[in-house]
Amino acid sequence: MTPYESARKYFFDAAELMDLSSNMQKLLLLPERELKVQVAFERDNGEIATLVGYRIQHNSARGPMKGGLRFHHEVDENEVRALATLMTWKTAIVNIPYGGAKGGVAVNVADLAQGELEALTRRFVDEIHDVIGPDKDIPAPDMGTNAQVMAWIMNQYGKYHGFNPACVTGKPVEMHGADGREEATGRGVVATTRALLDRVGRPVSETSFAIQGFGNVGSHTARFLQKSGGKVCGVTDAVGGVWNPDGLDIKKLVEFAVENGTVEGFSDAEPISNDELLISDVDVLIPAAIGNVLSRHNARDVRAKFIVEAANSPTTPEADDIFHEREILVVPDVLANAGGVTVSYFEWVQNRQHFKWEISRVRNELDRIMIESFDKVWSLAERRHVPLRLASYLLGIGRVGRATVLGGI
């Protein structure tokens, strides 16, 4: 199944349980606006590059739309549409006053010089500046984009509409960004994981973890897990992986990975492949890299009792069914990785108030929102006798549906 088909399947599963009318289903599923633009810019060699860019604004019933901007060669319209939909449910699940959107440009950033990346970003903003903004749609970083790209977006947007840092989040801290944004998704994953372990009565200190992906999300997740007393036994990235049943030293592993560009080759550990890590003998498995890594091909071999989805869509619907049948608890992406958009919301609030929060305030508010959201989903799952994913969708779609009914069309 493509990400778009999966997103629709989860929506329809929840819609059926909610007895949503077909008219309401159509209203909630169809994006409000889909923009497809030409992004042309001059390359360093004098050639004109002509790319395709998308901004899909799915739903604004609960507030301005929010979602990342992805620069990746595999970006296509359907993927952006699926991710925009997921953002609508995600912002609703953690109850922040936003709708959902997503953007993307089909490009391989590794092929671009820094100046070309800047030219591409500014040209994309030229094409979409009228439909984004602090009260309309607020982009943020995603795969292939970073704080620097957000700074260019803010600057280019300002040329049309005047200074307004709240038009984009994930900016550099020196450019109206929020302290704690970079670690936010990983911290949120850990807050959710701890809430889960609390519910099942298992101390973090007696729990072992394996994490796929050691980029922004994976490395901060590992760091906060170890700080909480957890034992991170295995970590992999695109190149390779490392395993130590007594627990890896995450501080040293981060230093090693920064220096070497991979965790592979880290001392005090055995090598492990990505395939082996996903079925390794740990209590909690945290996919924090790419999509569709847990599928019907390996779901029956997974040995973890709990899966916390730090990545977007790491589990195919077929694998999800197998995990349910095997009583493996899955905390879904729309809940587990919502820490990033939550701290993006804090950045937007700070920008609008021109008042900077201390990091301790960012962390406390983030932990509170993640734990409250997890507890809401858990209670709903118990009440309706459904898995956590379906409960998350029931909560998110329910909130968007009520806002739609209250506000009217």
Ligand SMILES: NC(=O)c1ccc[n+]([C@@H]2O[C@H](COP(=O)([O-])OP(=O)(O)OC[C@H]3O[C@@H](n4cnc5c(N)ncnc54)[C@H](O)[C@@H]3O)[C@@H](O)[C@H]2O)c1
């Ligand atoms: N960064 C955020 O705030 C955020 C928020 C929500 C969701 N996510 C999701 O989390 C995931 C990771 O995002 P990130 O920001 O950490 O990205 P990143 O680019 O910083 O890191 C990605 C990591 O995954 C590894 N990886 C890539 N391909 C792999 C493969 N085929 N097998 C194993 N490992 C592979 C990379 O080596 C790297 O360690 C993505 O699915 C992203 O959509 C990120």
